[in-house]
Amino acid sequence: MANSNHRAGNTTERFSSVGFIIAAIGSSVGLGNLWKFPYITGENGGAAFFLLFIVCLILVGLPVLLAELAIGRSGRASAASSFVRLGGGPVWRGAGLLQVLTPFLILSFYIIVVGWTLHYSVLAFSGRLFANDDFIGTFTAFSSGYWPLIWQTIAMILVGFVIAKGVANGIEKFNKILIPSMALLLVLLMIRALTLPGASEGVSFFLQPDFSELSPESALIALGHAFFSLSLGMGILMTYGAYVDKRQSLGTATVAIGAGDLIYALIAGLIIFPTTFAFGIAPDEGASLVFIALPAAFSAMPLGWLFGGLFFVLLAIAAITSAVSILEVPVAFAKEQWGWSRTRSVWTVAVICFLFGVPLGLSNGLVPGLMIGGRNLFDWIDFITSNILLPLIGVLIAIFAGYRWKGVAEASGLRPAWFRLWLFSLRYLAPILMLLVLLYTSGILSF
Numbered sequence: 001m002a003n004s005n006h007r008a009g010n011t012t013e014r015f016s017s018v019g020f021i022i023a024a025i026g027s028s029v030g031l032g033n034l035w036k037f038p039y040i041t042g043e044n045g046g047a048a049f050f051l052l053f054i055v056c057l058i059l060v061g062l063p064v065l066l067a068e069l070a071i072g073r074s075g076r077a078s079a080a081s082s083f084v085r086l087g088g089g090p091v092w093r094g095a096g097l098l099q100v101l102t103p104f105l106i107l108s109f110y111i112i113v114v115g116w117t118l119h120y121s122v123l124a125f126s127g128r129l130f131a132n133d134d135f136i137g138t139f140t141a142f143s144s145g146y147w148p149l150i151w152q153t154i155a156m157i158l159v160g161f162v163i164a165k166g167v168a169n170g171i172e173k174f175n176k177i178l179i180p181s182m183a184l185l186l187v188l189l190m191i192r193a194l195t196l197p198g199a200s201e202g203v204s205f206f207l208q209p210d211f212s213e214l215s216p217e218s219a220l221i222a223l224g225h226a227f228f229s230l231s232l233g234m235g236i237l238m239t240y241g242a243y244v245d246k247r248q249s250l251g252t253a254t255v256a257i258g259a260g261d262l263i264y265a266l267i268a269g270l271i272i273f274p275t276t277f278a279f280g281i282a283p284d285e286g287a288s289l290v291f292i293a294l295p296a297a298f299s300a301m302p303l304g305w306l307f308g309g310l311f312f313v314l315l316a317i318a319a320i321t322s323a324v325s326i327l328e329v330p331v332a333f334a335k336e337q338w339g340w341s342r343t344r345s346v347w348t349v350a351v352i353c354f355l356f357g358v359p360l361g362l363s364n365g366l367v368p369g370l371m372i373g374g375r376n377l378f379d380w381i382d383f384i385t386s387n388i389l390l391p392l393i394g395v396l397i398a399i400f401a402g403y404r405w406k407g408v409a410e411a412s413g414l415r416p417a418w419f420r421l422w423l424f425s426l427r428y429l430a431p432i433l434m435l436l437v438l439l440y441t442s443g444i445l446s447f
């Protein structure tokens with residue numbers, strides 16, 4: 001039988017219970033928290049948007065998160081096979097494969113950004129970042145040279161090494177060191193930011209509720225971001241779920257992961273806005289926020305090289321722990337599908353993903369001709385995965401757990417009242433709302 005391999009064996013590697021929660025938080029806290037969340041919050045009514053984000057997280061994000069974990073733990077297979085193991089037919093095999101392809105594609109461009117964060121950490125600590133004030137020039141010169149390619153290589157090797165060491169000795173140990181370090185750096189940088197003269201203006205931009213700024217569009221942005229921020233639809237939590245001990249409470253883990261993601265996002269905003277506002281610098285979105293606006297702000301503060309350097313280390317940690325989680329998805333698939341060793345799976349996937357990412361990296365500067373329809377290759381892969389594939393997979397997961405899966409009640413481990421609420425979200429709220437997000441992000445629905 002062609003696909004007998006993926007039915008062959010159960011995953012045998014396991015996380016410890018705390019280790020699993022820390023690793024899942026490591027996955028969820030990423031660039032989304034640090035360079036996207038603060039900005040969209042500031043733009044969409046501050047605390048009003050933050051509340052909306054929490055509502056989306058609770059009503060849709062956490063139910064889908066729990067569904068991924070429960071499917072993973074019951075299936076005890078890679079993200080490509082868990083649906084099938086739990087009774088799904090060939091269509092669900094297709095959905096599973098999509099769930100492995102998507103993280104592969106995401107990793108191909110995410111690893112490039114991991115490289116940027118590593119480069120900027122070195123640049124800041126060596127003092128070279130602050131040697132002149134032209135931060136736009138510095139970023140453009142960097143992205144149109146060969147260095148991004150070198151850092152992309154280093155980042156992929158680093159992430160590959162962690163995954164090659166396995167679930168408990170690699171992913172779990174790595175996160176157990178880095179996640180507390182990240183918390184420490186965040187608190188330190190938050191204290192620095194909040195004690196800057198003029199910090200309060202930044203805090204009000206971030207958190208003063210302005211309900212008039214909220215629109216149906218804000219709701220879809222909040223929902224889409226809740227989904228991305230929890231690393232849903234990327235096969236990650238389903239893959240991790242397969243390594244969770246059967247006695248662990250998935251409900252408790254879900255709440256802990258959601259709370260962790262939220263707290264890290266909140267603190268990130270309390271660093272970014274006070275820092276930029278204190279020096280009169282406009283907080284921009286995405287790459288320009290962290291690689292242009294923030295260096296400008298850090299350069300204006302005493303010991304800016306130190307705080308700037310620590311900020312980039314923080315960013316690098318957030319990005320690497322997420323990259324690690326996403327590489328595990330295609331690796332688990334390769335192990336299962338072809339019966340390869342972990343080492344062989346890791347380096348095969350890493351090399352192919354790296355090679356696939358090379359033109360994407362080059363399209364950012366070195367070879368500006370790599371444009372199709374007004375987007376370069378890097379932006380295309382980002383657009384297709386984040387805006388189309390992730391919400392689509394989200395709908396599929398909700399439908400599978402809500403309608404298709406017979407063993408759902410038992411697998412969730414929830415008390416009946418909670419179970420009914422969960423099922424309500426999976427059957428009605430999550431699929432309908434994620435479908436709206438999909439129509440919106442793909443450009444079919446606009447405001």
Ligand code: PHE
Nearest residue numbers: 028030031032033229231322
């Ligand atoms: N939750 C992650 C973030 O906020 C999303 C992500 C995970 C992206 C893994 C890439 C890889 O950045």
